[in-house]
Amino acid sequence: MTVSRKEQGPGTAPVTGASGGIGAEFARALSREGWRLVLAGRNAERLESVRSGLQGPRAKEAIALQADLSEPGAGERLHRACRDRGLEVDLLVNNAGSGLLGQSADLPPAALEAMAALNVTALTVLSSLFGRDMRDRGRGRILNVGSFAGLNATPYFAAYAATKSYVLSFSLALRAELRPRGVGVTCLLPGYVRTNFDAAAGIRSAKYLAFSERNAMDAADVARIGLRALARGRAWTVAGARNRFAAFLLGLLPRAAAPALMKASLDGLLAKEGR
Secondary structure, eight states: OOSOTTTTOSOEEEEESTTSHHHHHHHHHHHHTTOEEEEEESOHHHHHHHHHTOOSTTGGGOEEEEOOTTSTTHHHHHHHHHHHTTOOBSEEEEOOOOOOOSOGGGSOHHHHHHHHIIIIIIHHHHHHHHHHHHHHHTOEEEEEEOOGGGGSOOTTSHHHHHHHHHHHHHHHHHHHHHGGGTEEEEEEEOOSBSSSHHHHTTOOOHHHHHHHHHHOBOHHHHHHHHHHHHHTTOSEEESSHHHHHHHHHHHTSOTTHHHHHHHHHHHHHHTTTOO
């Protein structure tokens, strides 16, 4: 189930991080529903592969824009690229994101800055610019992809989890601001998903990777959950019954207890095998 045609009708939808994983599945689902897509991602070859494989009545109208959204000004450039093409954006899917694993004090500053720029700055700028356009027209939807990790402080993923906590907080506040003007905002919180996230985050522990695979959801299922929540006007949703149950249990703990519990669990998964 995707965004209701009766409500706004398929129009133009930029999808960031569309070269693979959940972003590619968002693109495939929306294309089948008749949306004209603007696909943004860093890997031009994979982005073009996704674009050329789209199916739907407007699949051939899809545009692939190679963009590194961690670069300064990248969000503004993407917004300008849509505007210069005369595209009126009805749906924005902020899916692009990256993670880092390790002791916070040991992570490279450049990598931390790039992650924060992608997860926080680009998402904020795109939401603000496209949200302004939607507000002025009195219609539109924004779907921001956060993470289950954003619900609690998470050792070894400390900076990543903090950026995703920001995504949820920002999305809820933006929703309150824009909803009276006809614009909906939904935040999707996935847990483990079968994507290249673990490899990109530099995770090498066989024990951790096996745990991740056992608990991972299919990217297509996660995308479907996010679009269904968007269509229903939900403020936010955790993807998957197991993740929702875990979020409920962790929410019962004192604020400082959850990170301690997660550290003990991660220590067991990462010990003696490298990270």
